[in-house]
Amino acid sequence: MTLKDIHAQIEGYDRVLDEVKTARRYGTDYRIMKGEVARVLDLLHPRTLSLRVSEVIIETPSTKTLRMVSETGYLPPFEAGQYINLFVETAGVRTSRPYSISSAPGMTAYYDITVRRQQGGFVSEYLLEQVKPGDRFESSGPAGQFRYNPLLHGKELVFIAGGSGITPLMSMIRETTDRGLDRSIHLLYGNRLESDIIFHDELKERADRHKNFIYTPVISEPSKKCSELTGLLSGDLIKKVLGSVKGKNFFLCGPGALYDYCMPELEKLGVPLNRVRREMFGSPVDITSDPGWPQNVKKGTRFAVKVKGKGDLSALAEEPLLVSLERAGYTVPALCRSGECSLCRVKLLSGKVYQPRGAHVRASDLKYGYIHSCAAYPVSDCEVLL
Amino acid sequence: MDSYDVVVIGAGNGGLTAAATLAKQGLKTLLLERHNIPGGCATSFCRGRFEFEVALHQLSGMGNPSFPGPLRSMLDSLGVADEIEWVEMRNLYRVVVPGKMDITLPANRKGFTDALIEKFPKEKEGIEAFIDLVYKFFTEVIGAFYMRDPEISPLKYPLYFKYALTDTRTIMDEYLKDPLLKLAVSVYWSYVGAPPRLLAFTEYAAMIFAYIEFKPYHMKHGSQILSNALVDSFIKDGGDVRFSCGAKKILTGQGRVTGVMLDSGEEVSAPYVISNASPMVTCGEMLDKEYQREDFFRQMGGHTIGPSAYTLYIGLDCPHGELGITETTNFICTHTDMERSHTEMKMRDNEPGQMLLTCYNVSDPDASPPGTTQIALVDLKYGEPWLSVPPHQYYDYKYLYGDKMLNVVEGLIPGFRAHIEEMEVATPLTHMRYLNTPAGSIYGFDQFIRDSHIFGALDPGIPGLYFAGAWVGGGGFQPTLMSGGSAARAVAKKIRQERG
Structure with missing residues (x-):
């Protein structure tokens, strides 16, 4: 007796078999759905974008906005606060940098990225000095966790920005005011000089026009004729400006120094930590000054890094492994370049790396030797598996 | 090459x-x-x-x-x-229908039976006979199917030949009366995505038998x-x-x-x-x-393409005990009609009918940093209604259903929302993005x-x-x-x- 004969003796077999036959006869020919998954995902979460600079807008003496339009005629949606990782080739190295989108999600024709000159930043230097309208770029699709979650973040928001940290917040401010969203924003925006303020006129105008947006610039090294608040973004200043902090959700974005200074100030004010969101900020300027950095490894030390089955390279201790790999011509997928997203995850087969606190490495990845190469610094000779 | x-x-x-x-x-x-x-x-x-x-x-x-x-x-x-490091769970699950039923079923046959009888004393005989049938039937399935007995016949395996292609609802209806009781014994249907009417008794019995005999597990990390x-x-x-x-x-x-x-x-x-x-x-x-x-x-x-899910990944800033969460696996149902819940899986904006709230810390204290709690709140959803969302409205739709889910949870666990520190939302399109499956299916075909x-x-x-x-x-x-x-x-x- 065959298996089929045996099954045929199960009660209800004929009835279900009829159903099976009908389903097969008139069911879906899945070949008509060819490419459907990719089509849906390409509209929502494309892996890469082909962009062209349509305009270069001078914002301040040290800052420009690059207006990016699509080469393919379509830009995917994003959530205000997200970034794109822009791939650049400069000085013979193909690398990438994440830039927050400063335009509002409602603007489907372009993404603005606003770039400020960084000390020693060879990518920002290139974008500010050499890029002109018509230049083409590739980028990742929009990504990032620094965004407003309506299920979580309430209706009273306080934004604290330093310098170019305004860019993701600018997108949120533009969206909230353009769409008349039911939430209020108070922006405290710290800069060294008045002339450093990015988007000053637009922020003033939006604050004048919209009751739910308040703009408070704060200048730390004011000129004599400065009419803005002066000083640092201290707890006292924040309290004076806001009145009560109760029930408010804080969004912080700025250079590392802003977090180092503001977080304890907010804590002093009694702001619960789970009401504070922070955007990440790339690699630290000097990793060797990190409190946990191994003292015996001096700046400028080079280590031999073997890439299993592919080759060797020499890596500087103070540079993220990802950068050393890129310098040597390896392509490693990368997105946030701040230790958070894990796209640049590689397996460390031997040797030691320094991983600063705050890199979001999964517990199981730590156990099996996977590292985020953007937030891992060689402190011995190593071997990695890409 | x-x-x-x-x-x-x-x-x-x-x-x-x-x-x-x-x-x-x-x-x-x-x-x-x-x-x-x-x-x-x-x-x-x-x-x-x-x-x-x-x-x-x-x-x-x-x-x-x-x-x-x-x-x-x-x-x-x-x-x-x-x-x-494996983490064994003591209980199968807790089922809550606010105001109507709150029952926790242990992961052993006697405890499972006793807990049901305690809540539904009038149906004691039916409960015992039903569970007995599940065990006897599945023992035959093991012999007839898994062990591939060459002497397989309706005489040797009468229950297998009678029930292998029968739906679970029909059999439940024979033994059990109260809709709450039926929900309590078959709420695992959502682990397959087929409601009792469409779920083969073989599948149902396999789940109950396997979870009770081999216990539910999780793993550290x-x-x-x-x-x-x-x-x-x-x-x-x-x-x-x-x-x-x-x-x-x-x-x-x-x-x-x-x-x-x-x-x-x-x-x-x-x-x-x-x-x-x-x-x-x-x-x-x-x-x-x-x-x-x-x-x-x-x-x-x-x-046909099976369901995807709408999931909220939630980090709470307090220990789970503070909110009175005592079980790892909690099914929260706003009604007892599982067929309706299955129909609602095909909608994007219904009121949530049946959700799973998993609190990992109950079984594994290391599931999140000390003093915090990790929770996953899941509702099975077919992906199809999401495929037609215009991309530029996706982020407006994305959070709406989660709000309804949280409202139900808040009703049951007052103060829950205020303790949320981190939360990520995954829609069927999110699952599609990471799994690359048609309609974001997480279970393959129905x-x-x-x-x-x-x-x-x-x-x-x-x-x-x-x-x-x-x-x-x-x-x-x-x-x-x-x-x-x-x-x-x-x-x-x-x-x-x-x-x-």
């Missing part, structure tokens, strides 16, 4: 166990994964100070070392069972550790793995599989391919037209009675091509992990035969 005995496409559960099994048998194997990390559903992600488990709620089929279940035996043979351990085992046994490397085409010639073309255009040769991708993509997009067999597509066309293996397993009919994963083995961790092992054993057997 690199050449292998076998190429495995996709490092989901099925692909991982397939690859690890092949390497263990000394076969030269290449494992391809388009993402930078293995696991598919079996993964985790970090937000703030939390690491969130993506998909695993209760692992079935483990058992303990002295009474191992089928899954533990397989993981043992791959050398990974001891790599992981979440399911990513299993994925990492399987990759590690594979590499140690000489396997090659390439991450961020998808397969573009399955190469064919002279009537069989000859290799795989990678996304980069590079070709590798291999006479055998095990695909952990969906059979739609595998056969409809990766095979040349002349190898797309009509009979295969007709057979596959009889199956697993209704007509989808039973009795009417034939999906076979592409191309020598050298095999499947692993939910689409052929059924959804969930145990079935997908086991399916990879079966595919690998079938391939290894073929290769041994060829080599004499």
